[in-house]
């Protein structure tokens with residue numbers, strides 16, 4: 001290794017489509033269908049910025065809302081996310097059902113690039129959609145809804161008659177070694193995650209859904225995130241500079257590791273469980289490490305993303321390989337060794353993380369005066385999907401929290417777990433319906 005011309009692990013020197021629409025249009029998910037419907041009734045449509053020749057741009061790309069699985073899980077990752085954890089304020093089951101119905105209708109509209117309500121100037125008594133998506137197009141928006149433990153039971157109370165339906169896999173997350181969770185940024189009865197190729201589209205979606213929840217649910221904590229997802233760069237890099245997302249379940253592995261199957265409960269079939277973690281990275285410390293030290297910590301080369309000792313990003317990890325001194329090529333405390341399926345009973349989780357950049361946090365009080373500068377508050381909004389967190393995130397992270405070399409640079413500051421039910425299959429159905437109807 002070391003010849004920059006041939007070694008892939010060494011850097012080379014060169015190296016307005018929104019629709020103003022009415023609730024009556026619910027269920028028209030495709031952009032073309034929505035456009036046709038709008039044209040037929042005279043409701044305004046605005047171009048998403050496509051070329052005159054095609055009339056289409058990336059902004060016009062639509063991810064279908066009505067589907068077997070909720071969007072934003074196995075969907076090709078978008079470049080932005082906005083997440084909100086909400087607590088339910090009502091003790092009335094029918095209000096929760098109404099909320100889920102309304103949210104489903106709104107999410108179907110939003111993902112088609114439409115506002116959630118008609119924008120009328122005729123003095124209606126409903127505050128309108130804030131409308132900052134006008135002209136931005138659907139931008140591949142996906143919206144998914146998750147059910148936290150508090151929907152089923154909270155403080156020993158069965159508020160909605162659902163305690164008996166709580167899935168065994170929806171466990172409360174244990175405290176992990178080194179956790180520094182911030183009070184008020186833990187859990188949530190309901191989670192909403194919007195992902196889109198435009199940050200304004202993602203935020204707008206959550207903003208509208210939260211507005212519609214007034215009186216029934218309110219925000220506990222939120223998180224935004226971003227990723228560089230252009231096809232030309234391949235696997236995106238996290239803020240540590242490493243490609244992140246190389247090893248992930250795909251194809252048939254999604255059925256094996258991500259989607260709930262016949263193990264039930266039946267209302268979760270086709271759904272999944274998600275763990276959200278806001279992980280701050282001490283990038284000031286990370287940046288003071290040599291490239292070699294960083295690569296030993298991760299267990300992969302920074303430039304190519306290949307496992308140490310290999311040359312291709314997608315080459316298999318060889319955990320047995322040793323160097324001429326007999327030391328493991330991939331160190332015993334390397335992140336990829338400890339998180340790999342080989343070290344975790346063959347288990348895989350679907351990771352769909354987003355970088356976050358939230359300004360700064362105050363310096364550590366115990367540091368000398370010369371080091372009293374604010375620290376970057378940046379890191380990863382880590383989203384991990386699996387069929388059962390008791391086999392996926394929990395044991396994998398228990399291992400990592402104690403032994404991972406990367407852990408000395410990361411601090412987990414917020415956390416939530418939720419059951420993501422299957423998608424609403426067709427217009428007229430709503431997310432979570434099988435839970436409440438069964």
Ligand code: HEM
Pocket residue numbers: 238240242243244245246247248279280281298300317335336339340341349351379380382393396397400406410
């Ligand atoms: C700030 C925190 C983290 C960073 C910067 C990070 C970074 C990375 C990087 C660079 C890779 C190698 C490329 C890839 O396969 O995607 C990786 C792999 C992986 N990470 Fe993380 N990670 C973090 C947290 C976590 C956590 C909390 C978990 C699970 C509990 C986890 C689980 C995994 C798994 C399962 C792999 C694939 C390992 C393999 O089979 O090769 N990571 N991570």
